[in-house]
Amino acid sequence: MDQPLFETKNYFLTEIDMENDPEQDSMFTRDLLYARLWKKGLVKPLSKQEMKKQYEDMEKILEKERGIHFAVRDKTNEKLIGFVRFAYIGWSNGSTWLQIGVGDVKHRGIAEIELFQFVLTYAFRELNLFRIEIDVPEFEPNLREIVKKAGFTEEVCNREVLFFNGRYWHDYTYGILEPEWQRQN
Amino acid sequence: MERKTFLTGEKVRLIPFDIERDVERLVQWRRNSEYLRMMGSNPAVQYSKEKIKKWLDETTFDPNEVAFIIQTVDDNRVIGEIGLGGFRGNFVNAFVGISIGEPQDWSKGYGTEAMCLILDYGFCQMNLHHISLTVFEYNPRAIRSYEKVGFKHEGVQRKWLNRNGRRWDMYRMGILKSEWIK
Numbered sequence: 001m002d003q004p005l006f007e008t009k010n011y012f013l014t015e016i017d018m019e020n021d022p023e024q025d026s027m028f029t030r031d032l033l034y035a036r037l038w039k040k041g042l043v044k045p046l047s048k049q050e051m052k053k054q055y056e057d058m059e060k061i062l063e064k065e066r067g068i069h070f071a072v073r074d075k076t077n078e079k080l081i082g083f084v085r086f087a088y089i090g091w092s093n094g095s096t097w098l099q100i101g102v103g104d105v106k107h108r109g110i111a112e113i114e115l116f117q118f119v120l121t122y123a124f125r126e127l128n129l130f131r132i133e134i135d136v137p138e139f140e141p142n143l144r145e146i147v148k149k150a151g152f153t154e155e156v157c158n159r160e161v162l163f164f165n166g167r168y169w170h171d172y173t174y175g176i177l178e179p180e181w182q183r184q185n
Numbered sequence: 186m187e188r189k190t191f192l193t194g195e196k197v198r199l200i201p202f203d204i205e206r207d208v209e210r211l212v213q214w215r216r217n218s219e220y221l222r223m224m225g226s227n228p229a230v231q232y233s234k235e236k237i238k239k240w241l242d243e244t245t246f247d248p249n250e251v252a253f254i255i256q257t258v259d260d261n262r263v264i265g266e267i268g269l270g271g272f273r274g275n276f277v278n279a280f281v282g283i284s285i286g287e288p289q290d291w292s293k294g295y296g297t298e299a300m301c302l303i304l305d306y307g308f309c310q311m312n313l314h315h316i317s318l319t320v321f322e323y324n325p326r327a328i329r330s331y332e333k334v335g336f337k338h339e340g341v342q343r344k345w346l347n348r349n350g351r352r353w354d355m356y357r358m359g360i361l362k363s364e365w366i367k
Contacts, residue, residue, distance in 0.1 A: 041275060092228045093347045130352070131344060156340025156357045161278035161315050168277070168314060173357070175343055 005122060006070075008114035013070040013084060016059075021071060022051035024080045028103025033140070034082075036164070037101040043164075066091060072115065074107070081107045084115055086123070094130035096123060109142055116150035124178045132176050137162050138169040151184050152176045192253070192306060194298045199253035199267060199306075202245050204238055207254060210263050211237050214286035223324050224284045226346050226355075244270075251311075255285070255299045264290045267299050269307055269316070278315045279307060297330045304334065308362045315361050321346060322354045336360045 006013045026048040029035035036043045038054050046054065062069055062085075069085045082102035089096045100115055102108045123129045134152065136144050139162075148154070152174035160168035192199040212234055214220050221229035232240070245252040245268070252268035265285040272279045281303060285296050307313045318336065320327050336358040344352035 041272065043274075090226055093226055093345065095345050095347075130347065133342060133345075153343075155342055158278070158317060158339060158357065159315060159337075159359055160361060161273055161317065161359075163274045163277045163314070173340060173342065175345075177344055 005118075005126060007075070008118050010075050011081070011111060011114060012073045012075055012078065013118060014073055016055055016069065016071050017080075018052065018055060021080050022055060023048040025103060026051040028082070031103070031105070032164075034101055034103045037099060062087075072102075072111065074104075079104075081111060084119060086127070089127070089129070094128070096127070096129050096132050098123075098132055098134040100134070109146070112143060112146045113150075116146065120150065120176070120181050124181055130178050133173055135171050135173050137164070137171050139164060144172065144174075147174050150176075151181060153180075191310075192302050193258065194302055196258055196293075196298050197255050197264070197295050197302070198258055199299060199302050200256050202241060202252060202254050202266075204241060207263055208234050208237050208241075210286065211266075214284075217286075217288070219288070220284065220286065222348065223321070223327065224282075226321075251279075251306075253303070255283075255295060257295070264295060265299065267303050269303065269311075269313075276311055276313055278317060279311075279313055280317050280319070281307070282318070292326060296327075297333055300330065300334045304360065304365055308365050313362065315359055317357065317359045320356050320358065322356060328356065328358075331358050334360075335364055337364070 026046050029038060029046045029051070032043055035045055038046065058069060061067070066089045067085065067087050068089070069083060071080055072082045072084060073079060074081050081104040082100070085099040086096045087099050098119060100112055100119070102111045119132065123132050134147060136147055153176065154172055155175045156173035158171040158173065161171045162169045212232060215232050218229045244250055249272070250268060250270050252266065254263050255265035255267055256263055264287065265283065267281070267283040269279040269281055281300070283296055283300060285291055304316060307316050318331060320331065337360065339357045339359045342355040342357060345355035346353040
């Protein structure tokens with residue numbers, strides 16, 4: 001019970017700081033790969049005011065969909081680097097849809113590895129869920145490798161559902177079940 | 186451009202929701218637990234008229250959602266609901282959902298035709314590129330209808346649903362505009 005839930009080796013997972021996070025997060029959205037995790041429809045960089053509104057809208061949606069959002073911070077300086085979000089939790093089914101976004105490019109490809117370990121432990125041992133799923137686009141091959149190494153199975157190829165950088169791309173749905181995670185651990 | 190009657194087939198037409206006309210029927214359908222269990226993953230729960238009206242306000246009448254009532258052409262009966270939502274990208278992809286309310290109207294071809302009408306609308310009016318749907322493994326009637334319309338199986342979300350003492354797979358199916366407009 002004394003094992004800390006809200007940290008990994010290099011990162012803290014915390015609540016949103018409504019005062020300071022919007023400005024930092026809005027800077028990250030200049031990278032459209034990150035912006036698309038915040039803005040459906042028209043994907044564009046967001047101002048800090050728009051980002052604050054995104055946070056407020058997200059909190060309302062999470063309350064309705066019974067989701068949970070964590071800000072992810074670098075342990076060395078407590079600066080925001082991205083987020084982990086259980087965007088939807090179907091409590092009666094024990095299923096959740098996960099989103100992970102790393103806005104700070106210095107941490108991209110590194111933070112996700114630790115964050116997936118946090119996600120699996122938190123979802124299966126604290127939320128007592130049975131299934132976690134995440135959608136990863138075809139244009140993020142590194143993230144797909146990280147997801148597979150974390151133990152997820154590729155389940156669905158949503159064909160040509162994304163338009164980015166001038167063409168259509170597949171979006172892959174990966175899933176992991178609690179018994180599978182247990183066997184790995 | 187040749188004028189055509191949009192959203193109308195031989196058996197059904199798709200029309201906007203009307204609270205006064207529809208709310209009683211929407212409440213009635215939700216008294217059937219089999220209907221609820223085919224339609225969604227949330228626990229089967231009945232809705233009052235007030236709750237339905239609130240739901241219509243928040244979802245169906247949302248300008249970013251496309252939702253229709255399915256009405257029979259012959260006798261103007263309101264028999265089901267169909268809609269597009271969860272739009273991704275700039276109308277690149279959407280999810281379609283459909284339900285036919287009364288068991289007496291199941292397996293009559295109404296749902297299949299309604300699905301064709303909304304695909305036509307989604308691809309030819311909204312310029313969507315791909316339309317997705319999910320369906321539970323215990324609903325073979327729906328799966329056959331979607332296959333007949335042209336949806337392809339795109340994968341299985343394993344053991345997604347927990348219902349009736351066991352876990353069930355949820356199938357993902359999809360159709361591209363190029364597969365619809367041949």
